[in-house]
Amino acid sequence: xxxxxxxxxxxxxxxxxxxxxxxxxxxxxxxxxxxxxxxxxxxxxxxxxxxxxxxxxxxxxxxxxxxxxxxxxxxxxxxxxxxxxxxxxxxxxxxxxxxxxxxxxxxxxxxxxxxxxxxxxxxxxxxxxxxxxxxxxxxxxxxxxxxxxxxxxxxxxxxxxxxxxxxxxxxxxxxxxxx
Amino acid sequence: xxxxxxxxxxxxxxxxxxxxxxxxxxxxxxxxxxxxxxxxxxxxxxxxxxxxxxxxxxxxxxxxxxxxxxxxxxxxxxxxxxxxxxxxxxxxxxxxxxxxxxxxxxxxxxxxxxxxxxxxxxxxxxxxxxxxxxxxxxxxxxxxxxxxxxxxxxxxxxxxxxxxxxxxxxxxxxxxxxxxxxxxxxxxxxxxxxxxxxxxxxxxxxxxxxxxxxxxxxxxxxxxxxxxxxxxxxxxxxxxxxxxxxxxxxxxxxxxxxxxxxxxxxxxxxxxxxxxxxx
Numbered sequence: 048x049x050x051x052x053x054x055x056x057x058x059x060x061x062x063x064x065x066x067x068x069x070x071x072x073x074x075x076x077x078x079x080x081x082x083x084x085x086x087x088x089x090x091x092x093x094x095x096x097x098x099x100x101x102x103x104x105x106x107x108x109x110x111x112x113x114x115x116x117x118x119x120x121x122x123x124x125x126x127x128x129x130x131x132x133x134x135x136x137x138x139x140x141x142x143x144x145x146x147x148x149x150x151x152x153x154x155x156x157x158x159x160x161x162x163x164x165x166x167x168x169x170x171x172x173x174x175x176x177x178x179x180x181x182x183x184x185x186x187x188x189x190x191x192x193x194x195x196x197x198x199x200x201x202x203x204x205x206x207x208x209x210x211x212x213x214x215x216x217x218x219x220x221x222x223x224x225x226x
Numbered sequence: 227x228x229x230x231x232x233x234x235x236x237x238x239x240x241x242x243x244x245x246x247x248x249x250x251x252x253x254x255x256x257x258x259x260x261x262x263x264x265x266x267x268x269x270x271x272x273x274x275x276x277x278x279x280x281x282x283x284x285x286x287x288x289x290x291x292x293x294x295x296x297x298x299x300x301x302x303x304x305x306x307x308x309x310x311x312x313x314x315x316x317x318x319x320x321x322x323x324x325x326x327x328x329x330x331x332x333x334x335x336x337x338x339x340x341x342x343x344x345x346x347x348x349x350x351x352x353x354x355x356x357x358x359x360x361x362x363x364x365x366x367x368x369x370x371x372x373x374x375x376x377x378x379x380x381x382x383x384x385x386x387x388x389x390x391x392x393x394x395x396x397x398x399x400x401x402x403x404x405x406x407x408x409x410x411x412x413x414x415x416x417x418x419x420x421x422x423x424x425x426x427x428x429x430x431x432x433x434x435x436x437x438x439x440x441x442x443x444x445x446x447x448x449x450x451x452x453x454x455x456x457x458x459x460x461x462x463x464x465x466x467x468x469x470x471x472x473x474x475x476x477x478x479x480x481x482x483x484x485x486x487x488x489x490x491x492x493x494x495x496x497x498x499x500x501x502x503x504x505x
Contacts, residue, residue, distance in 0.1 A: 085259075089266065094267075096264065096266075164249075175246075
């Protein structure tokens with residue numbers, strides 16, 4: 048019994064360490080802020096820990112983790128997102144040191160994208176992040192969001208359309224992004 | 227990552243992917259806070275399994291035994307208890323779906339084990355109404371202070387009741403938790419069980435066992451400390467079985483099934499395992 052528990056603990060530890068970077072990046076796109084992203088992933092993993100005995104032996108633990116994270120995001124971060132991002136805009140700080148060229152332009156692109164994401168309704172944001180960052184199929188995205196494939200299609204399409212409608216971002220998209 | 231594409235990704239959508247990837251470069255990854263995750267996870271477990279004092283909780287396959295806080299006493303008015311499972315379905319958010327899991331008589335005194343399952347509210351106003359109703363039944367989940375914490379969760383509480391009454395003054399909570407859509411269904415030999423002292427006045431041994439199993443568990447064996455065992459079977463075709471006969475039972479609104487075992491006097495809880503599974 049003790050051995051099995053130790054093995055399960057080791058498995059969970061390896062899961063946490065291995066998945067942390069990717070989960071944090073996804074959470075960052077969902078929340079738009081470093082600390083909110085860390086909180087979201089930590090809270091997700093705490094829930095996964097509680098159910099690990101069954102999650103760890105499930106066919107697709109990743110699917111469970113995604114679903115927990117999307118649910119947690121929907122519950123906790125929906126209303127906070129804009130507050131997190133608002134102070135970053137129009138700070139003027141980057142312009143004062145604009146001579147660093149491309150790096151600043153790239154930072155502006157990121158900021159524009161994050162701001163654009165933040166302006167999407169949560170379900171559209173989740174659909175865009177899961178489809179285009181997590182690279183999930185529509186079916187997998189629907190499972191993670193707990194909705195129909197039709198709803199994923201509609202949310203992702205609306206989200207992408209709104210991103211394209213933002214002037215600076217539209218340029219970036221048509222140019223394939225500045226790198 | 228994923229292989230099958232269900233729609234065509236044109237060039238611009240690929241570019242969105244690149245832009246998103248680029249945006250994540252802003253994140254400082256750092257070291258995974260494993261210890262904090264474990265601490266938080268344990269706290270959640272303790273809340274999840276808020277059971278009566280001195281209850282031993284055992285999750286099958288784990289050596290973990292948690293001693294956790296009792297159910298809240300609460301205050302306020304006591305509503306007349308429902309004497310049978312309400313006919314309302316999950317659509318009724320303000321009345322628990324109550325199922326009797328076991329009944330018996332010991333030393334001339336009747337006892338019952340019941341479960342209340344509350345349908346999941348979807349909105350803040352539904353949750354507020356449900357929290358108020360829970361207060362009347364004495365079913366407010368431990369640690370819940372805001373109604374919004376109930377949204378999307380089907381809360382439940384199992385309790386031992388003396389005699390006819392199931393109100394707060396005549397019952398002891400055993401399990402409380404919530405079913406969520408993200409739960410992975412129990413199946414096969416999955417079992418979670420807790421034991422409490424059957425009588426508190428002069429007996430402190432944990433004789434009463436309540437547990438949950440998956441829908442395909444056909445038999446549970448409760449093994450007592452003295453080496454004897456009690457087998458609890460699922461009735462054929464889930465046929466109606468008297469509650470004074472031990473059985474694996476469905477409960478209204480519950481995605482898992484339930485069993486109750488009572489150890490003979492003089493011994494106590496050892497373990498509970500699924501010993502037969504329907505193929």
